Amino acid sequence: MEEKITMTERWLRKHSLLYVGATRHPFIRSIRDGNIDLSSFKTWLGQDYIFVRAFVPLVSSVLTNAWKGSDDSSNDMEVILGGMAALNDEIAWFKKEASKWDVHLSNIVSQKANQEYCRFLESLMNPEVKYTVAIVAFWAIEAVYQESFAHCLEDGCKTPAELQETCQRWGNEGSGLYCNSLRKIADRQLQKASDDVKTKAEVAFLRVLEHEVDFWNMSYGGT
Numbered sequence: 001m002e003e004k005i006t007m008t009e010r011w012l013r014k015h016s017l018l019y020v021g022a023t024r025h026p027f028i029r030s031i032r033d034g035n036i037d038l039s040s041f042k043t044w045l046g047q048d049y050i051f052v053r054a055f056v057p058l059v060s061s062v063l064t065n066a067w068k069g070s071d072d073s074s075n076d077m078e079v080i081l082g083g084m085a086a087l088n089d090e091i092a093w094f095k096k097e098a099s100k101w102d103v104h105l106s107n108i109v110s111q112k113a114n115q116e117y118c119r120f121l122e123s124l125m126n127p128e129v130k131y132t133v134a135i136v137a138f139w140a141i142e143a144v145y146q147e148s149f150a151h152c153l154e155d156g157c158k159t160p161a162e163l164q165e166t167c168q169r170w171g172n173e174g175s176g177l178y179c180n181s182l183r184k185i186a187d188r189q190l191q192k193a194s195d196d197v198k199t200k201a202e203v204a205f206l207r208v209l210e211h212e213v214d215f216w217n218m219s220y221g222g223t
């Protein structure tokens, strides 16, 4: 008998090499192994602050679409609103963390990989992009961070004490549950999607993974 698997599960298996590349990147491994170059961490911190600010309008647009959507998306709104609230917190956390590391957020210039990722986020806000495609991308964006940082919290990791809080922020259990909720929404939407929308969603999933790898590469390169 053929095994029944969800669409996201199918994609995670099909694109596992790229997924592992995004979630077990050398930048993440260096946090986990305790040999991270702190200038890389500071670069990441400043660039991710810019990214998160650009992420808010996308989440807002997905939220609007959930509200406009069909009856089975009424719970989606609450999940997405929860994500939005977390982003509000996150922006405050970035400011606090930046001052701790003596990173001046107002002087930071967005680097190429970041600009390209933000441009991709903006493209997902285009009115012709289906809710299904946007929610798949949204799930993937959150899932990569969740899995990456959870990896730095596993037993036996040598994650430096001063980076524990960062890893907790994305890698904690609640964050894992939130990602699962997003994934369920994505799979429910994909189940009723046309082949064309499914293909577009798979492409968006792949784009997210590629942008995530580029984003880690940019940070890993330092300054």
Ligand SMILES: Cc1ncc(CO)c(N)n1
Pocket: 048, 051, 052, 141, 142, 145, 212, 215
């Ligand atoms: C680059 C990047 N991807 C995903 C997240 C998840 O919030 C983030 N903060 N930054």
